[in-house]
Amino acid sequence: MIRISIAVWALLVTLLAGAVADEATEYDLKAAYLLNFAAYVEWPSPPKPVTVCVYGNNPFKAATIAALLNAKSGQIDAVFKYPRQLEYLTVCNILFWPQSEQGNFGKATALLNNAPILIVTDVQDGLPQGAMINLITESKHLRFEINIGTVLASKLKISSKLLKLAKIVS
């Protein structure tokens, strides 16, 4: 009897303890990178605010984006948009292409054809497919590669500080 009552008690405590909030995941970190990139990029005509687009299946949690925008509100003026169709991408200043949408990536970069949009992705081998920044995992850390050629062609300017942090592919 006592065993059952303990098990029930333990279950109750478990259910009652629901202070629900989210734990930092891989994509929370990627979202933070994405927003922080805005501080290192100059567009031909400075956007206000910077429109950060996440295409297709949104891997980011709304709570994380809200926390990020709130924490960075003094430094970075940005909004997040979640277009699901390729033709809406032209409004973006930063475009994030998640791994889950890998199939369409080449098509999208071809379509955008040197538009002044910072294209960031975590698909495998994103750079040859037209990405400017590719997020990669390396020795337990999240790192990124920059394709300078693609950046130059788009008339975006990337600060040397960002280049210093990146692994550069010319």
Added chain:
Amino acid sequence: MLDNSAPTELKHRLKLSTAALLLNFCPQIFAVEVNDMSRMDLEQLMTVELETVTASKYNQKLSETASSVTVVGKDQIQQFGYRTLSDVLRTVPGFFITNNREYDNAGIRGFDQSADYNGRMLVMIDGIRMNEAIYDSGFTDNALPIDMDLVERVEIVRGPGSSLYGNNAFFAVVNVITKLGKDYQGGELGGSWSSFDSYKGRASYGRKLDNGLDFLASASGFNSAGQSLQIPEAASPSNPLGASSGANNEHDKQFFAKANWGNFSFEGGYGRRFKGIPGGIFGVDLGPPASSLQDSEAFVNLQYQKALSPKLDFTARTFYGDYDYKGQFRYGGLLVNNLTHAWWTGLEMRLLSSHFDGHKILVGAEAQENWQLQQYADIGPPISVSQDDSRDTHRIGIFVQDDVDLTERLKLSLGARFDDNSLSSQSMFSPRVGLVYQALADTVLKLQYGKAFRSPTIAQQFYTVYGIPNQTANTGLQPEQIDTVSLTWEQAFAGDWHFTATGYYLKQNKRLGVEEIAGFSHAVNLSGDVGYGGEFELQRRWDNGALLRTGYSLIFAEDQDPVGSAPGILGNVPRHLYQLNFMTPLFSPKWRGGFDMQVLSSRMGLQSNTPGYTRVGLNLLYQPITYLDLSAGVYDLLDDNRLEPGGIYGIPQEGRTFRLKFQCRF
């Protein structure tokens, strides 16, 4: 573990690491909370570490490991009040702990290892093998040369690990990962008082310097008068209850030091555990004088790790180990004196390449020379030497593993190790195949087949003693082998819940067991055992630090040996194992509570049956200021874990005990 990341954000990283968390399933979990992360700039973000397990000798994401894994972090060790590795393991699916008043022993997937000194489990500290060279013991009590307060996390990988680690990685691999100096940035003093006049003290100092040198040093001591017992086997007309002399005392010491600098890391430790054996247990005299045993183990590891190119990592390490055992057993006025000593040196090298697209290839070689393995025994009075053997042995292993990304969602892991042991004429080949399939965004399926082995110990092959228990050597022993197939389903749901289910089937061949003929016992290769069952684990962590980890294991294990015991019956297998661990902040962030429970069903033994038990632990942690932790804990609150298998009547356990503990930092 080496840390090559930018050293600029020292203070910040310290804070992050104190929030270290791990869940079994998440694709990746960071030691950082969303709110902290939001405020970081890019440079700081780049220092955030992805948490990974070392089940494959290189860091790999949890969900990409084909094995079934549980990770227990330092926050759990503190909040549940775990005192030893045994305390951690007893909360993990598939594991249960027995204590025979000599050692703690881990039962895994139904197989009790009490007679085996945990030789069917590989225990490592930071990837360094701890199973010593005489009995292959993988200690989980205080004989393990590390204080649990220094542990960052414990990684428990169920299933075979011989394809990477060779000998002893039979049922499971347990890797104890220690903290770094940067986790301390100063000194820490700890002390505790617990039941049976037990005192423990610890002093630690760790720091990461601006030049990148990270170091940690620590010393611990434990003294316990121990519980007085009643052993029915020892009852006599003059002592009808079989009250033991109370020689159940324990005296332990542990020293540990590590340092990382650039590509080099050094680590060393020493542990010594003296344990009095209560009269009556295993038929030893009531005393005084009492019987006792003492295990000492030391290890030193020097490692060099360098990225030769962006796609090629090189690791070399050289290691030294020393093990010493002194056993004094008194039977009917005769003293059996056991002195055992071994020391070993070794070298391991490995290369990890990602040159080929979609492949991660690991190749390596490991060699260990065991010098002067001494086994001495005498019996008296009058003293006659019944055993005095000294010999050198070695083991050499080469291994290769290829983790292949077949598609975006399907990963294949192929591995194999070839081992040569000078004690055995037979070379061992241990292959492993794993498939990891990301079926849906929140669903991962893993299929694994692996072969593992355990070599006969030098004690089984070359130890003979004639006394009350006559034990004879058997030089004809062969390694035992195990084939294991497992299927694991990992599912995340409702955001933060993680569910893991594993089904397994295992078959042991040439099991090393004991045969007794006319009062003489010796180790033999029996034909084998079969085990199958399921392990289910449900986890959730809340943002406020609360955690739920609960598991159920259904266990079947059968002896297939027509000789010896009746076929079909394997001793002391619990059919059901249920574990619940829940910790949460209470009242305010300064107060934290931990509740853990293990329910074990009854075990049918060959000599006696052991009733099931419900073992409950409660621990309350109070941190009035940042620099001070106070905690109070009760173990086996219901006083229900009273008996563990052994002898005819079973071995009495401690029952309900208490502990008060403090830690302060400066």
